[in-house]
Amino acid sequence: MKQDNQNFFERVYDVARLIPYGRVTSYGAIAKYLGAARSARMVGWAMNASGLKEDVPAHRVVNRIGVLSGKHHFQGTNLMQQLLESEGVEVEDNQVMDFEKVFWDPAAELL
DNA sequence: CTAGTGACTACAT
DNA sequence: TATGTAGCCACTA
Numbered sequence: 262m263k264q265d266n267q268n269f270f271e272r273v274y275d276v277a278r279l280i281p282y283g284r285v286t287s288y289g290a291i292a293k294y295l296g297a298a299r300s301a302r303m304v305g306w307a308m309n310a311s312g313l314k315e316d317v318p319a320h321r322v323v324n325r326i327g328v329l330s331g332k333h334h335f336q337g338t339n340l341m342q343q344l345l346e347s348e349g350v351e352v353e354d355n356q357v358m359d360f361e362k363v364f365w366d367p368a369a370e371l372l
Numbered sequence: 373c374t375a376g377t378g379a380c381t382a383c384a385t
Numbered sequence: 386t387a388t389g390t391a392g393c394c395a396c397t398a
Contacts, residue, residue, distance in 0.1 A: 288380055298381090299393050305379040306395060324380060331379030376398085384390075 273307035280321045283349040284365035294367040320344040327360030
């Protein structure tokens with residue numbers, strides 16, 4: 262079915278919306294939860310498209326080491342960091358502090 | 373159809 | 386430990 266792609270994107274958005282307040286997750290974690298652990302790039306691609314969605318907190322999605330790799334894709338220069346700090350997530354030098362503590366794994370928390 | 377790129381990750385050197 | 390290369394899938398030229 263050609264609409265599978267749409268489904269994949271929708272699933273990514275759904276998981277992103279499920280990220281609790283003050284928590285962050287990684288592209289790979291979402292990809293793994295979706296059954297496409299080796300398609301973390303697709304999650305990033307979906308996030309790029311998520312800019313069209315208001316309900317998708319893409320700022321809560323970072324790479325596996327907690328670096329705001331996608332901060333450049335947000336408006337302004339520190340919007341992503343500002344949003345995270347606004348939720349109580351400490352960010353320094355484009356990197357999430359205490360990443361292990363704020364990390365939220367859908368494959369582990371939701372399962 | 374081939375080649376290049378990208379909000380990633382894992383393995384290899 | 387740090388740097389480089391490969392795999393991954395979708396999109397664009």
